[in-house]
Amino acid sequence: MELLKKRIQSDGLVLNDSLLKVDSFLNQQIDPDLMLKIGEEFAHRFQGEQITKILTIESSGIAVSVMAGLVLKIPVVFARKKKSVTITEDVYYTKVYSFTKQESNDIIVSKQFLQKDDHVLIIDDFLANGEAAAGLAEIVHQANAKVTGIGIVIEKSFQPGAKKLMDAGYRVESLARIASFSNGQVIFL
Amino acid sequence: MELLKKRIQSDGLVLNDSLLKVDSFLNQQIDPDLMLKIGEEFAHRFQGEQITKILTIESSGIAVSVMAGLVLKIPVVFARKKKSVTITEDVYYTKVYSFTKQESNDIIVSKQFLQKDDHVLIIDDFLANGEAAAGLAEIVHQANAKVTGIGIVIEKSFQPGAKKLMDAGYRVESLARIASFSNGQVIFL
Numbered sequence: 344m345e346l347l348k349k350r351i352q353s354d355g356l357v358l359n360d361s362l363l364k365v366d367s368f369l370n371q372q373i374d375p376d377l378m379l380k381i382g383e384e385f386a387h388r389f390q391g392e393q394i395t396k397i398l399t400i401e402s403s404g405i406a407v408s409v410m411a412g413l414v415l416k417i418p419v420v421f422a423r424k425k426k427s428v429t430i431t432e433d434v435y436y437t438k439v440y441s442f443t444k445q446e447s448n449d450i451i452v453s454k455q456f457l458q459k460d461d462h463v464l465i466i467d468d469f470l471a472n473g474e475a476a477a478g479l480a481e482i483v484h485q486a487n488a489k490v491t492g493i494g495i496v497i498e499k500s501f502q503p504g505a506k507k508l509m510d511a512g513y514r515v516e517s518l519a520r521i522a523s524f525s526n527g528q529v530i531f532l
Numbered sequence: 533m534e535l536l537k538k539r540i541q542s543d544g545l546v547l548n549d550s551l552l553k554v555d556s557f558l559n560q561q562i563d564p565d566l567m568l569k570i571g572e573e574f575a576h577r578f579q580g581e582q583i584t585k586i587l588t589i590e591s592s593g594i595a596v597s598v599m600a601g602l603v604l605k606i607p608v609v610f611a612r613k614k615k616s617v618t619i620t621e622d623v624y625y626t627k628v629y630s631f632t633k634q635e636s637n638d639i640i641v642s643k644q645f646l647q648k649d650d651h652v653l654i655i656d657d658f659l660a661n662g663e664a665a666a667g668l669a670e671i672v673h674q675a676n677a678k679v680t681g682i683g684i685v686i687e688k689s690f691q692p693g694a695k696k697l698m699d700a701g702y703r704v705e706s707l708a709r710i711a712s713f714s715n716g717q718v719i720f721l
Binding site: 367371373374375379410412416417420456 | 555556557560561562563564565567568590591594595597598599601602605606607608609610612641642644645
């Protein structure tokens with residue numbers, strides 16, 4: 344997606360060999376018009392698929408997901424992160440490790456929002472090691488629902504997440520695929 | 533906003549005398565089309581005002597805010613919640629107490645995303661005791677920016693938040709104002 348790549352190159356901040364900060368349009372400040380265009384692109388890439396629900400994770404996945412949901416005319420469900428789940432709750436949950444934050448969180452979704460006849464598009468902002476997306480897929484499986492595909496805004500292709508998810512049989516559509524960061528510059532695949 | 537009130541009455545779950553659960557369209561599952569209509573209503577209510585930015589708080593404020601930002605053609609900034617702020621970060625922050633969760637969080641916004649010439653519309657999903665909205669207003673003041681108004685999706689008018697904010701001089705626009713919960717029913721003002 345050219346518009347997104349241009350925005351990453353103009354406004355993204357390469358912090359080191361593996362970290363890119365896009366706080367100015369995606370992760371703390373949000374550009375709503377860019378979010379809509381990203382939502383339209385996800386809808387375009389998955390056209391022809393039967394999708395009944397989008398599943399994402401708080402917080403940075405919500406803005407793009409709600410725009411994709413607007414275009415596809417389907418509801419969005421977001422998983423919540425919690426330090427630990429009290430088992431009394433009627434929820435699907437699994438543990439997700441964040442390499443960036445070096446911490447584990449339980450991610451949870453109320454059982455009432457995923458049904459076994461759901462066809463789910465998983466959306467997230469970044470794909471690096473694939474922990475969050477794999478956790479969301481695990482929750483879809485707990486609900487006996489189907490993962491139609493995984494839509495990613497920015498894929499760091501030099502990290503193992505995309506390959507792991509594709510090896511597991513998922514269709515992964517990433518709108519910007521980064522080969523490397525070189526001298527503070529973003530090199531796309 | 534009639535559409536919203538009808539949705540609260542059909543899909544909201546009154547848990548007790550003060551708690552309303554709207555997880556099925558706002559707080560965990562999100563109805564994107566309703567979010568757009570809420571965004572349009574906020575834009576309508578504040579039309580004629582010069583607004584340069586929307587400020588909200590993760591996670592449930594993001595979906596409505598990004599739709600309001602889409603309609604108003606302005607960026608959205610969301611405050612992050614953290615257990616504690618490391619003072620090395622270049623952020624505005626303040627403490628907010630949640631009566632629902634009975635815990636305090638620091639809420640933080642990077643200094644680069646609020647300027648002194650910003651005219652800020654604060655948006656949040658619920659208004660009860662007004663702690664979150666007052667915290668967001670405090671952050672706007674730290675940036676020497678101006679609070680143009682406060683837009684709330686659901687106001688629990690029997691709790692003190694709305695009065696406190698209006699007494700402090702803020703314009704508060706709530707799209708659904710709840711007088712009470714009576715026998716599991718929602719009574720609007």
